[in-house]
Amino acid sequence: MNRAITINDTDNVAVALTDLSKGEVIRINDEDFTLTENIQAKHKIAIKDFRKGDEIYMYGVIVGMTNQAVGKGEPITTQNVEHRASSYELEQKKQVSWTPPDVSKWKDKTFNGYHRSDGQVGTANYWLVFPLVFCENRNVEVIKKTFEKALGLEKQVQYESYLNSLVDQYKSNGAQISDMGLTPMPEVPENIPDNPELFENVDGIRFLTHDGGCGGVRQDSETLCRLLAGYVNNPNVAGATVLSLGCQNAEVQIFEDALKKINPEFDKPVIILDQQNTGTEQELIAKAIKETFLGLIEANKIKREPAPLSKLTIGLECGGSDGFSGISANPAIGYTSDLLVALGGTVILSEFPELCGVEQELINRAVHKSSAEKFIKLMRAYEKAAENVGSGFDMNPSPGNIKDGLITDAMKSAGAAKKGGSSPVNDILDYTEYATNPGLNLLCTPGNDVESTTGLAGSGANIILFTTGLGTPTGNPVTSVIKVSSNSQLVQRMPDIIDVNTGPVIEGEKTIEVMGGEILDQVIRVASGETVTKAMQLRQYDFIPWKRGVSL
16 A cells, blocks of 8 residues: 555645654655655645745646745645636637447446336436425425324334433433433334335335525525426436415426426426415315325336436535545546446536636536536636625635645545546536436536535436545435445444445555446446435435525
């Protein structure tokens, strides 16, 4: 195992692969370096002498600028480096060229999915229940509790007996609980499956709630309607029950128009109930329960059947990233992405604030000039909106990112972009636009984990690959989120949230290509319903629509 490496031949900093000590001599690119300070794993080391104002290169792009002299062998920190990114222009666009990877191993493979009449294939079969406005959230929750209890889907609260033991101690001994010691936590009970036994071909009923649909600006309500239409059109959804109050900004007609625009041939069952037109709450809920139950009967008639891998649409996301994400997990799913594109599938790369500094590379990879122009327009508008409220892409890295070695946004972005592999960019999607072109698509979303995964599912992703170095439980209601760890220590610390470990890449035991192929095999198993992701086991059904204010 190397102790530190450079990623690109043009890089002038190296990444520590393990904790390094002051005075230690390490070898990088056939040159010896004496370390001037202790350097933690994942952090960066200067491999040349820098003057103030010199540019820092990683992944072959500018990721920062020194604000003071930095000597060879010194650590790169927030004290001596600040954000700096490369400029980008349409006029600099180069010719697109790409050599696809060898996909002979997967060429004839299939997954077992749910075939929809419009040609899409779902990796799951859910019924959706959601409101057009927050006023209906309570009614959705009542319907949820009713169905979960009646169909045996209530999840046992594993902490109940633990709390009961604390209550008993308090009743007996007052404030002496800490002195007595805590009762050990009970073992986690086996998760109750989401699919009701009565409907073996229905993978679950998903209940969404949100705080939008009225108040605020009209554009947010319109965006919400388009997002929800995308969820209903997602191939993992069999049909939906929609609750409307009747007077909200997110009008039923806006939602129905959005559905028709996404899919003019849309024919899934959608039950729309308006409380103000229906009458009493009891009448509304009773009707919703009956119509939803009838919908489940119809949804249960469809069964999994073989489908080519070209019917997969994979969303790419990262969250809780660390200094290893860009050299293990992200390039590994980037190779998975390239494999799927070569097989005729669709890939969606999101998080525009985390493409800062690599814009020119993506412009150069755009198949169509119009796509490159749209990408530039969206990126510049987003960055300007952030600056107008006193922020900017440079403020994107979180405290956790910085602590684990991602000290500038350009550094974070250069590693995050590796999720998109090397294939040509075939289309650019604004938030809520639906992916219809195979190949690599770029989707404008924030870097915020849940806002971004919410957007990916709304744009048609039927599987999401999510890399993390620090750990995050993020999931999605209708699309399985496969959590990919950048390092082995995270898997040991948080095994309940990680599905795939790319730590062996850091440890020198596996190549990016081998790891990417293994991830594609895992995708096929999840898509076929053979494996349930950790996020789904934990019922991590996160749903946060993006209001087009500034969110990084």
